[in-house]
Amino acid sequence: MLEVRDATLHYGAAQALRGVSLVAAQGEITCVLGRNGVGKTSLMRAIVGQHHLSSGSIAFEGKALDRSTPYERARSGIAFVPQGREVFPLLTVRENLETGFAPLKRGERTVPPYVFELFPVLKQMLYRRGGDLSGGQQQQLAIARALVTRPKLLVLDEPTEGIQPSIIKDIGQAIRYLRGMLGIGILLVEQYLDFARGLADRVAIMDRGEIVFSGDPTSLDDPHVRRHLTL
Numbered sequence: 001m002l003e004v005r006d007a008t009l010h011y012g013a014a015q016a017l018r019g020v021s022l023v024a025a026q027g028e029i030t031c032v033l034g035r036n037g038v039g040k041t042s043l044m045r046a047i048v049g050q051h052h053l054s055s056g057s058i059a060f061e062g063k064a065l066d067r068s069t070p071y072e073r074a075r076s077g078i079a080f081v082p083q084g085r086e087v088f089p090l091l092t093v094r095e096n097l098e099t100g101f102a103p104l105k106r107g108e109r110t111v112p113p114y115v116f117e118l119f120p121v122l123k124q125m126l127y128r129r130g131g132d133l134s135g136g137q138q139q140q141l142a143i144a145r146a147l148v149t150r151p152k153l154l155v156l157d158e159p160t161e162g163i164q165p166s167i168i169k170d171i172g173q174a175i176r177y178l179r180g181m182l183g184i185g186i187l188l189v190e191q192y193l194d195f196a197r198g199l200a201d202r203v204a205i206m207d208r209g210e211i212v213f214s215g216d217p218t219s220l221d222d223p224h225v226r227r228h229l230t231l
């Protein structure tokens with residue numbers, strides 16, 4: 001579904017990605033792990049079109065994305081939940097959700113009912129401002145806003161960061177539902193190892209701008225694999 005090939009990315013003279021190749025399949029949860037600063041966010045932002053690759057390619061459903069804008073990628077079915085959530089604090093929950101309408105045709109501009117089933121608190125808080133929500137509620141709102149775009153691939157950058165355990169559990173259940181019931185592909189960046197291990201079908205570990213391991217989540221128990229994750 002998504003195929004990144006030999007991607008390199010630079011910030012000025014600094015190289016953040018060094019020949020990264022990664023596949024995310026439909027109906028699977030692919031989890032990218034790695035310490036702080038190894039390039040996980042740079043890779044996700046390149047996939048959604050917020051950063052340009054210096055070389056390499058990204059294809060979605062067999063089509064090269066290299067020249068397409070973030071808006072075109074959203075229209076083709078890629079949705080992004082950024083690190084830090086980026087909820088609009090002065091817009092209501094409803095208005096935040098409606099920002100997800102932008103890539104949709106007029107007739108499709110509704111919030112799918114399953115979104116409120118996954119995150120009932122958003123229905124209760126529909127007219128509250130985004131900035132008044134707790135961190136966990138904002139994370140749910142950021143995921144819901146991404147789902148409004150009817151994605152085929154959902155890219156989540158550290159959705160558990162700074163979130164209380166009960167909401168982490170709800171988010172994990174929502175991600176499982178999206179994979180199992182809707183067949184959405186999930187690409188998840190995570191630092192919280194237990195969460196990743198419990199969800200992932202495939203894992204890829206990054207270190208210093210490279211993918212140093214990819215395979216089965218059980219391999220996270222292997223000390224050779226884990227050494228890339230510990231400080």
Ligand SMILES: Nc1ncnc2c1ncn2[C@@H]1O[C@H](COP(=O)(O)OP(=O)(O)OP(=O)(O)O)[C@@H](O)[C@H]1O
Binds near residue numbers: 011016038042083
């Ligand atoms: N906009 C930017 N300009 C310059 N350097 C950047 C920029 N964004 C990231 N970097 C650098 O690129 C490298 C990779 O950063 P990136 O945020 O992709 O890593 P990460 O694995 O997502 O880290 P974290 O878990 O802390 O978010 C780091 O050295 C970082 O300082």
